[in-house]
Amino acid sequence: MKLSAITWSIFIVLVVSIFFVTTSMSVYPITVLIIIIGILLSYRAPYLVFYAGIAFTPFLGLMVSLGTGNLRIGRAAFGGSIDVSIGEVICIFALFGWGLRVLFLWLKCHDSIWKPQLPLVFPALSLFFAHILSLFSSFNPNPLLVLK
16 A cells, blocks of 8 residues: 555545534544544555554553443443553454455455464453353452453
8 A cells, every 4th residue: 555545545534524523513423434444444454554553552541432321331331431542443443454354355265165264262262261250259240340
């Protein structure tokens, strides 16, 4: 992906964001636009997005807050908003773009032998089941927080 395409993408996002802010529109169209652009950019340049995620990982203070609204479970488990660091959001985009690439390549190749594999599935599942087993601890943890 050329640097000029990335520059134009950033410019278009800024212009559309300025339009939404100056017309006092809701923040949701901006969020949807950023998500779409993030997915498209991560599909076209997965390494660039992955390296950007790694570069932003040390900046733990840069957070994205997603409000849970009036949901009782959102207030109980997350305190009213889900706070995620910017590096994690970028890495989620990179993971989603990688998954789309694998899916499209798998569908395009029509190869019955080639099967996409997720790395470290069994260690992740063992960690998940260890968390589930901690529900039955003698310390009686809050089940909602354990599942979170």
